[in-house]
Amino acid sequence: MAGASGRVVRRWYPHVLRSFLQVPALQLHVSKTAMRASQKDFESALSQVKLLKDPGNEVKLKLYALYKQATEGPCNTPKPGVFDLINKAKWDAWNALGSLPKETARQNYVDLVSGLSSSSDSSSQVKPEADRKQRGYETLVVTSEDSITKIMMNRPAKKNAITTQMYNEIMLALKAASKDDSAITVLTGNGDYYSSGNDLSNFTDIPPEGIEEKAKSSAILLRDFVDCFIDFPKPLIAAVNGPAVGISVTILGLFDTVYASSRATFHTPFSHLGQSPEGCSSYTFPKIMGPAKAAEMLIFGKKLTAAEACAQGLVSEVFPDSTFQKEVWTRLKAYSKLPPNAMRISKQVIRNREKEKLHAINAEESRVLQERWLSDECTNAVMNFLTRKAKL
Ligand SMILES: CCCC/C=C/CC(=O)SCCNC(=O)CCNC(=O)[C@H](O)C(C)(C)COP(=O)(O)OP(=O)(O)OC[C@H]1O[C@@H](n2cnc3c(N)ncnc32)[C@H](O)[C@@H]1OP(=O)(O)O
16 A cells, blocks of 8 residues: 555546546456556556446545645645536635644545545446436436445535526436346436535525515425425435535435535525525424524524434444545445335334324425515515625
């Protein structure tokens, strides 16, 4: 491992970049030996690349960020412009590493490559990503493999903020997953965030009928969206890869299992935004963590670390960020081999008696929010964010 110095990593770098910039059909692989390898060995690893599995943009971004941190230290370049999406995603990934020491970054890089390599080695018949990826989604990447349907929110440059289109696509993806032959379904995020919650620019798209109509249609969308989670019939797992905000946190109470990276945080700043709780959190959070802890989150907007969220029962288990993907997917692959009907039925037994109540709570929360969205408190908070005067 010590041999995997910056020198070797640098040889890797153009390859990672090319892959990230989506050279057609390019798929990524570095074997353990390539990390210590000569140029010749590395080139032979490169020739194996087309046979192996693409790790996905999230991993490629992580490799990029760790490489930069390991060789140059903390992010030291100006933030790219709004429209420079790829460079901005890369800058965000690097910047998110903060002051991580070069040595640690190098070690994390080596561990990540080693994990990728062993998971590639253990799957001899990997379908190209293009085959696994379901078409028709613009804000998500949806894949089905190993009896797992993975729904990945895919607006990393916007911290996976949930637009109206993304709400609709998540509902479509959940409906499809409820009928496909997968045993379990996983929701996760691409990039450094799990999700920053509702895209606040949703509020700017006012129809000719006026703001009341906008609030009404948003309340219907919210209710339909949350209903899909209440009714989802298979085990539903959240792989919280980074910070989570707003509705991406509240709906976690409707998941069966929540795995979090040690980098994840859980933030429901509803009062700050002049809003009120949704996602059935007004019921699930007090039930999960007790009313006093729930009030700190839902009324006062206290942000929890992953460890705190785990201690309070919102999160099932926390994994070190450097091994999060590897450990979570290994675990989920094992779970996905369990008898699917038994898992569905167990979920029904656990959840069904609450369903009616949850639908009623969802309806009530949506009704209250419809009013909040018309309040001055909410309008001012959204305007302050959109005009860059405020951030969480
Ligand atoms: C219809 C159903 C409605 C259901 C209602 C749900 C309620 C909620 O979900 S409330 C939670 C709403 N979310 C927020 O208030 C988060 C707002 N975002 C932030 O405070 C910050 O962006 C951040 C703390 C999440 C991240 O800060 P950081 O400095 O690291 O990154 P930024 O440069 O701010 O973000 C990058 C890029 O992404 C845009 N963005 C991030 N989050 C949102 C969002 N929620 N809505 C719209 N846009 C968002 C941000 O503006 C940046 O865009 P530019 O690169 O174009 O500047």
